[in-house]
Amino acid sequence: MSDPRVIFVNRVYWPSPAATAQLLTDLAEALAARGWDVQVIAGGTGPDRHNGVSIHRTGGDDQHDGLLAQARNYGQFLHRARRHLARLVQPGDLVVVMTDPPMLGAAVTRIATERGAGVIHWIQDIYPEIVTAHAGAIAGLPLRPLRWLRNASWHAARRCVVLGEDMARFVGEHGVPADKLALAPNWAPRELDAPAPAAAIAARLAAWGLADKFIVAYSGNLGRVHEFAAVLAAAGELQAKADIVILFIGRGPRFDEVRAAAQARGLANVRFQPPESRENLAAALAAPDAHLVTLKPAFARLVYPSKLAGVLAAGRPVLFVGPPEGEIARLLARAQCGAAFAPADGAGLASTIRQWQADPSRRVLLGRAARSTYEEHFTFGSALAHWEEILRRATTP
Secondary structure, eight states: OOOOOEEEEOSOOTTOOSHHHHHHHHHHHHHHHTTOOEEEEESBOSOSEETTEEEEEOBSOSOOOSHHHHHHHHHHHHHHHHHHHHHHOOTTOEEEEOOSSTTHHHHHHHHHHHTTOEEEEEOSBOTTHHHHHSOGGGTTSOOHHHHHHHHHHHHHSSEEEESSHHHHHHHHHTTOOGGGEEEOOOOOOGGGSSOOOHHHHHHHHHHHTOTTSEEEEEESOOOTTOOOHHHHHHHHHTTTOTTEEEEEEOOOTTHHHHHHHHHHTTOTTEEEEOOOOHHHHHHHHHSSSEEEEEOOGGGTTTBOOTHHHHHHHTTOOEEEESOTTSHHHHHHHHHTSEEEEOTTOHHHHHHHHHHHHHOHHHHHHHHHHHHHHHHHHOOHHHHHHHHHHHHHHTTOO
16 A cells, blocks of 8 residues: 655745744655655745645745734635645545644644545644733633634544643643554754764854853744743843853844843843854854753643754753743753753752853763753654654554
8 A cells, every 4th residue: 555645734834944844844855755745735935846845835925023914924824725725635645734823723624534634733832722821911812612623623633743741641631532642752953963063163153252151052933932031030140250151042022022131131141143044053053052941831731842852962951941840851850961940040040050161071961961862852863754654554544
């Protein structure tokens, strides 16, 4: 029996730099290279085929300034994606639905199942609960119907693929049986498979003007689900240490807020750099001495901070700020590759940074444990093999 045709649906895809676009591009192209017939329905415009993948574009773009523009962009994609899928899907296909935009699975699952296709939900974020976990001003929105629709689409799927144990428990609590759940962590970018050359690391440090500093970096999206209070508090505790720098590499919805807060507190030891390209990512992640990963406790079961995989691949110790009983804290304790701090524990974070700066041998051990954890759990090769197994097992109800 030949492998089924696989149709991925997500708002962003190559050449978008968005995180889910890069993940989907990695997986779709690798499956195509291994002989699968892979189709992608995505927004934007561009070529209709790339590296063996057929792309069905819905128009629009992935840029939106403000909530109203974002909502309009999402609504247009949901409508156009449904129309494209209705024309494309055939009996026996597998439709893999991601979660950008929110409620995408609820919008397209019935179309796929009515036409005899199997559905797999690749759950990156859990909506509408993320909305509830945000500011109280929007918590009163009528979300119960959306939750019902979301649950119904999960139940109708052949598989729900989640990123971590806490997320799996959440989905299971909403009626998805264990035999429909698959845990498949997101992988680190493939450019991180090999350690960055020393010359590339030195060049990155020189470009930042930080060659003589102990660098604690936050690399990636400064998003609404991320926690920064303890990071800024720790920076305040460390101001007297002129050789320690807190470096933010990236952009995101909270970038202006974090930068303004650092400026208002006079934190000269907090620096900012623009996002790095994938080509420079290995050096940019290896250049710092330690990395920050943060998550607001309210989102502990609703998202998984995928930047963790890149930090582990770079072989650098992890400073996690978030729920101390959560999955990331448990992983760091089990793997002995970092330390976890409650969101209010800026003093503890600062103390650990001082200790790690003073103990290079300790950092080396933590970094080696981080790299081993990556090789065991977060490589693209293992993810690809797992995904092929998921797809083949989902070919029958």
